[in-house]
Amino acid sequence: MTGQSIVLAADIPFPPSVEDFYLPSILPWGAHDNYWFTKLTALVWLTTALIIIFFLVSYRKPQLVPTKKQWLAESVYGFVRNNIAVEMIGPAGVRFAPYLTTLFTFILLNNFWGIVPLVQISPNSHIAFPAFLAIISYLMFIIVGIRHHGVVKYFKTALIPPAPWFILPLLIPIEFFSNFLVRPFSLAVRLFANMFAGHMLLLVFTLGGFAMLNANAWFLPFSLLSWVLTIALTFLEFLVICLQAYVFTVLTASYVQGALADEH
Amino acid sequence: MTGQEPPKNPHGDDGQQPPDTGMGMTAVSYLIAGMLVWGGIGWLVDHWVGTRGIFAGIGAVVGMAGGVYLIVRRLGA
Numbered sequence: 001m002t003g004q005s006i007v008l009a010a011d012i013p014f015p016p017s018v019e020d021f022y023l024p025s026i027l028p029w030g031a032h033d034n035y036w037f038t039k040l041t042a043l044v045w046l047t048t049a050l051i052i053i054f055f056l057v058s059y060r061k062p063q064l065v066p067t068k069k070q071w072l073a074e075s076v077y078g079f080v081r082n083n084i085a086v087e088m089i090g091p092a093g094v095r096f097a098p099y100l101t102t103l104f105t106f107i108l109l110n111n112f113w114g115i116v117p118l119v120q121i122s123p124n125s126h127i128a129f130p131a132f133l134a135i136i137s138y139l140m141f142i143i144v145g146i147r148h149h150g151v152v153k154y155f156k157t158a159l160i161p162p163a164p165w166f167i168l169p170l171l172i173p174i175e176f177f178s179n180f181l182v183r184p185f186s187l188a189v190r191l192f193a194n195m196f197a198g199h200m201l202l203l204v205f206t207l208g209g210f211a212m213l214n215a216n217a218w219f220l221p222f223s224l225l226s227w228v229l230t231i232a233l234t235f236l237e238f239l240v241i242c243l244q245a246y247v248f249t250v251l252t253a254s255y256v257q258g259a260l261a262d263e264h
Numbered sequence: 265m266t267g268q269e270p271p272k273n274p275h276g277d278d279g280q281q282p283p284d285t286g287m288g289m290t291a292v293s294y295l296i297a298g299m300l301v302w303g304g305i306g307w308l309v310d311h312w313v314g315t316r317g318i319f320a321g322i323g324a325v326v327g328m329a330g331g332v333y334l335i336v337r338r339l340g341a
């Protein structure tokens with residue numbers, strides 16, 4: 001075994017565990033079991049700041065012939081408005097385009113930290129962030145539905161399917177469970193699990209390379225292969241990142257559409 | 265793209281038809297919800313009566329049937 005690999009691998013914890021998602025505290029610096037301000041908190045604030053600054057700067061002096069920045073901002077907004085909001089909800093969807101765009105960019109950028117070199121963890125790999133986004137979507141589609149139909153009619157449309165009366169007692173609990181319990185849960189868990197698994201996967205392949213070197217210097221080729229795969233998986237992660245941001249936004253739009261829909 | 269008008273009539277009809285994107289998720293969630301809700305109720309009944317799982321089994325099957333029925337009614341129309 002070469003000396004260097006021992007030094008590199010000496011304190012490599014393998015296999016990675018959930019503990020690896022709890023990063024050291026920044027404020028107060030280095031405190032134990034204190035998670036009020038960690039790298040994740042900093043990343044979420046940074047994301048928010050970046051989005052606000054980007055959209056403000058690129059749209060401060062809008063030109064008829066757009067600049068590059070303006071073009072990018074307009075493309076993102078136009079994409080969400082035309083391909084998600086209007087596509088899913090219909091003409092009434094334009095109202096929701098600003099919120100959906102915010103949601104989309106926020107999730108996309110937060111996810112993206114998962115593959116930025118040297119940052120490489122996404123705040124969304126902690127369930128708290130997706131859970132809160134899901135709660136917002138959940139409250140939004142219920143409130144939108146209540147404002148559109150009124151309380152009684154909204155819950156009537158949402159809970160009572162068009163079916164003969166004797167089968168309704170069987171169906172109403174299913175409707176309730178699927179519309180009001182599963183939806184926020186599945187929204188949150190889908191995003192969280194994807195980001196969590198992605199981070200875990202990259203950890204396994206990176207640390208696995210070191211662990212193999214640590215075991216036997218002759219495993220160097222396998223270690224190298226493992227690191228090459230890490231890079232390949234990073235590109236796969238990029239796909240997952242974009243897809244999950246899109247799916248979250250599309251499903252939110254779809255729930256809003258369901259809340260606005262009239263009875264069949 | 266903001267200057268561009270949003271598509272007025274994306275579905276070629278009254279624009280109220282839900283597109284397909286959410287339907288797969290809805291169908292899966294109905295199936296799972298049906299099984300979990302009535303299976304769970306059956307499980308509670310099992311505990312109450314003291315049987316060893318017969319009602320949970322019946323509940324899961326009945327709930328699954330309800331889920332299928334709901335998919336047909338809500339999405340098949």
